[in-house]
Amino acid sequence: MSEKIAILGCGNGGHAAAADLTLKGFEVTMYEDPAFKDQHQELFKHKIVHLQGAAGTGDIKIHDVTTNLEQAVKGATIILVVVPAFVHASLAKKLAIYIEPGQIVCLLPGTFGSLIFYKEFKKVGVNYVPVAESHTLPYATRLIAPATSLVMSRFNPLKIGVIPANKTDEILTRLSHLFDGLEAVESVIACGLSSLNPIIHVPGCILNAGRIEIAKGDFHFYTEGFSDSVVRATEAIDNERIHILKQFGYAHDIAAHGVGGSIQSDSIKEVIASDPNFAKITGPANFKNRYYAEDIPFGLASWAKLANAYDVATPIMDSMVNLGSLIMEEDCWSIGRSLGELGIEDMSLEDLKNYVQNG
Known part of the structure; x- marks a missing residue:
């Protein structure tokens, strides 16, 4: 069977x-x-x-x-x-x-x-x-x-x-x-903290919000939307993510090495915008798309809350969550999951590492 x-x-x-x-x-x-x-x-x-x-x-x-x-x-x-x-x-x-x-x-x-x-x-x-x-x-x-x-x-x-x-x-x-x-x-x-979506979706969603609002899906996110300015924001978020991993003593690598597409490079722009598979992808069509509704409150906001609990500054992530809240007309800090919901509220860093290691 x-x-x-x-x-x-x-x-x-x-x-x-x-x-x-x-x-x-x-x-x-x-x-x-x-x-x-x-x-x-x-x-x-x-x-x-x-x-x-x-x-x-x-x-x-x-x-x-x-x-x-x-x-x-x-x-x-x-x-x-x-x-x-x-x-x-x-x-x-x-x-x-x-x-x-x-x-x-x-x-x-x-x-x-x-x-x-x-x-x-x-x-x-x-x-x-x-x-x-x-x-x-x-x-x-x-x-x-x-x-x-x-x-x-x-x-x-x-x-x-x-x-x-x-x-x-x-x-x-x-x-x-x-x-x-x-x-x-x-x-x-x-x-x-190795998740790709908050890194490669949120900056493009925030910085292309006007284009997305007008295009209503007729928009090639990973080519039209992945310009040099968006890439700089993407890399800044990736750097903050790496700082959180370092605080935990975990291995870390740049997001460009984790995409796993047909292009291998240290450049996140080259990996994303030059990949013919990514080039086919259109949208989001509106601000209810999961790139907004999932990757901001449940992605970046969760990372930022974890970082704040363990003394890692994430000003770029914070700004993206705040702008996302304005664009979506929802408080992305509160609709995403809290550390209490994750079952790790008020744990010291060592207690948390022990909990995820041994249960």
Whole structure:
């Protein structure tokens, strides 16, 4: 019998992962919240993902697609959480009551979301399920039509952090059957701080807000929007991110080395703006897009809160969050997750490092 994998979330990443892992021989069950089922009528009706691009081509029959969370995760060896960051807290509470011994939960990506799942599991006495997170999706991918997934490229390496980190080797061995090029990092804190999206999305979103507002999606974000001034802001945010990693004593590298596209360079502009795969990507169409709604309050704001708690100055991140709040007409500091929600409020630096290492 094939190994069962549950994929929670039927968005861009969920479609790509379901098709890719089905082609690799896994029995995949996809789950979507009932409130969003109507957005995926084609997928629910036929249980087929029309796959194009770097992960293969064809009409891929998925084992099952359901709105029943218990049914989706029952018997699965690995549960992949492929949902926006603002869904993590509510989904963690729902999932906690269905978790089984021996299962692994992995967020693709996490941006510290693994801490929320781990905290919620412990609340209900589930102390035996490690939670992993990646620094980005395994794929550069978009849904280009109903149930139609275009995978432009794979991200390699794919950085993985695990809580507790003392289970990292074991968990990476099990996840390596799903994805190639996995790279262990010291902890889920290190992994969350390796996330690409807040770095490469937020400066372009803030500094191109007028163009985005007028273009309504007719805008090539990574070429038109990645000018020299945007690149300078991107590099400044990356420098602040590196300072946070240094404060924790974690390994660090520039964002340009983590993109994993077809261009290899020390220059973030060259890596992004010169990559033909990135050149195809248009949008955002409005300020509700996840580049704004996720990467500012749940990305940069989370980093800045962590930095502030451990005496690292992040003036550029702070300014981006403040401007994002103005543009979105929402307080990105308060709608994003707090250190309390992550379960790490008022911990000393050493206590936090011990917690993510040993649980």
